[in-house]
Amino acid sequence: MINWTGVFPAVTTKLTEAGAVDIEATKASIDRLIENGVSGVIVLPMLGENASMSMEEREAIIRRAVEVANGRVPVLSGLAEVTLENAKANAALYKSFGAQGLMVFPSLGYKTDIRETAEWYKGIASASDLPIMIYNNPIAYGVDVDIETLRLLKDVPEIVCIKEETGDVRRVTDLYVEFGNRFSIFCGVDDLIVESSALGVTGWVSGMTNVWPAEAVKLFNLCQSGDYEEARKLYHLLTPSYHLDVHVKLVQYIKLAEHLVYGAPEWTRAPRLPLVGEEREYVISTVQKAIEDLKTL
Known part of the structure; x- marks a missing residue:
């Protein structure tokens, strides 16, 4: 049985200023993450602007990530779709591109109830034999894959991991009380990692690890x-x-932070626009303070 552990960054997709995928910069960032000790990488997460990518772009990103990883760590792909038909088709496609696991979102087009959510994940699990991490982020997507829902999924062998992102750290303990070690439980919120680790999470899906991978691995360890x-x-x-x-x-x-720390392109795809004014200055000052403070350790 798959037992994912460690730090799995949700990898940003690097773009040119014109909005095209910058494959070379994306490959370089993945190699940097692996060289700094992460245990896996997740391409095409929400942070990787999954929903704005064409299938041709998704294929290129997955294939190049697998090439760069070269067996050093598992490469997972985000799977974010509206219909179950598309989700099942793309689960099989992503496997053919070389993905070794899937981080599966709930349906992006409809807030499913408990029965519908369970059928969504069962259906996707039936489409390939890839191990699945459930992306549970009810704050962003309005669907909570809660204890009751997971009771309907505990016998689906392809579902091996929960990315816990409710923002309520008590959920970690509730999952262990109900299911023991049936699922790997990953913290999905960067500013709850120490709290979640104290309660026994086995891994961490992290955004800011793109910026400071060695420090994130050190913190987790x-x-x-x-x-x-x-x-x-x-x-x-x-x-x-x-x-x-x-x-x-x-x-x-996070893309601006990456740019500040190691020069990666900060560009995003519309409708996201570059940061300006006080908001941009806030991010810059926050990151620069961390850069200086880290020198004191």
Whole structure:
């Protein structure tokens, strides 16, 4: 059985200023993440602007990511669709492109109830044998894959992991009480990672790891070893920047942070626009303070 653990960054898709996919910059960023110790990568997450990508672009991103990883870490792909028919078809396609797992969103077109949500995930699981991480983000998508829903999914072997992003850290314990170790449970919120680690999460799907991968891996490993005193020191420095991961403009914020830290292109695809004015200055000042503070460790 698949048992994902560790830090799995939700990889940003690098673009040119004109809005085209910059494959070389994307490949370079994935290699940088792996070289800095992440345990897996997830391409085409929401942070990777999945919904704005054509199928040709998605294929190129998945194939190139698999080439760059070259077996060093598993490569997962986000799967975000409106209809079950498309979701099932693309689950099979992404496997043919080389993806080794799927991070599956709820339907983007309709707020499913418990029965419908369970059937959505069962249907996608039937389309390929790829292991599935359920992307549970009810704040953004209005669907909570809660305990009751997961009871209907616990016997689906392809579903192996929950990305827990309710914002309520108590859910981690509730999942363990109900299901034991049936699912790997990943923290999906950057500014709850230490709290979630204390409750036993096995991994972390992280946005700001794109910016500081070595530091994120160090933070996660400190928590896993129980060294919370040292973990808190690093966490206190990074948390103001980690708050950028939970804003509606997290794509723009994280891409700008990547640009500031290692020169990656900050461009996004419309309707997202580059940051301007006080908002841009806030992100810059937050990231620059973290850059300076990290030098003191």
